[in-house]
Amino acid sequence: MAEKTLKPGNDLMKRVQQAFLTYGYSDLTMVDLAEACGFTRRALYHYFSNKEDAFKATMRHENAALIQAGMEAGARVRQAGGSALDIITEIMDVRYGYTRRVLSKSPHIIDLNAEAFKRGREQMIEAAINFQAQLEKLLRELEQDGLLRLSPEFTHAMAAQALADGGRAVNQSLPPFPAEHLTARYRAMCRAVLFGCATLPEPQAE
Numbered sequence: 001m002a003e004k005t006l007k008p009g010n011d012l013m014k015r016v017q018q019a020f021l022t023y024g025y026s027d028l029t030m031v032d033l034a035e036a037c038g039f040t041r042r043a044l045y046h047y048f049s050n051k052e053d054a055f056k057a058t059m060r061h062e063n064a065a066l067i068q069a070g071m072e073a074g075a076r077v078r079q080a081g082g083s084a085l086d087i088i089t090e091i092m093d094v095r096y097g098y099t100r101r102v103l104s105k106s107p108h109i110i111d112l113n114a115e116a117f118k119r120g121r122e123q124m125i126e127a128a129i130n131f132q133a134q135l136e137k138l139l140r141e142l143e144q145d146g147l148l149r150l151s152p153e154f155t156h157a158m159a160a161q162a163l164a165d166g167g168r169a170v171n172q173s174l175p176p177f178p179a180e181h182l183t184a185r186y187r188a189m190c191r192a193v194l195f196g197c198a199t200l201p202e203p204q205a206e
Contacts, residue, residue, distance in 0.1 A: 012047065025112055070091040077090045085187065
């Protein structure tokens with residue numbers, strides 16, 4: 001696909017993303033997209049074969065950028081002496097929260113969310129694998145530093161998978177909740193995954 005070889009820059013990808021937020025997927029035309037990017041329609045075809053290519057490119061670019069930004073934000077919290085819960089909550093809040101906050105301001109959130117699952121499955125799986133691998137590495141490092149200790153029945157990969165699944169689930173929560181509650185919801189999810197939210201009752205003597 002065209003976007004894989006030409007690798008559009010950050011400024012172009014931001015303009016493409018904003019065009020989808022403004023028009024939605026269904027109503028956006030290549031003419032609209034070209035105008036939003038400051039190109040002629042012909043020039044835009046040097047970067048994207050069609051609207052779907054442009055949409056997938058924004059997903060790939062956004063996911064990669066947010067994973068990197070999330071891990072960097074977590075590293076800053078770690079350097080400042082934050083707990084494992086603080087670190088992972090910050091990562092989730094950046095990696096997943098940014099998209100949720102941006103989409104919440106668009107009147108086309110339902111359309112764009114549906115199209116992402118319909119057309120961007122490959123990009124979503126690619127990002128999930130990447131993010132979970134980085135979370136697994138981080139969990140190993142946090143355990144080595146004494147900031148947490150996994151139960152014997154859980155591997156680092158299992159914990160990373162649960163955290164990533166939880167982050168995605170928070171963004172898809174029903175009923176919907178205000179974006180300003182995101183940080184607290186990510187923290188509650190991370191606490192539940194890392195430390196549990198229930199214990200097994202003691203067996204009663206007969």
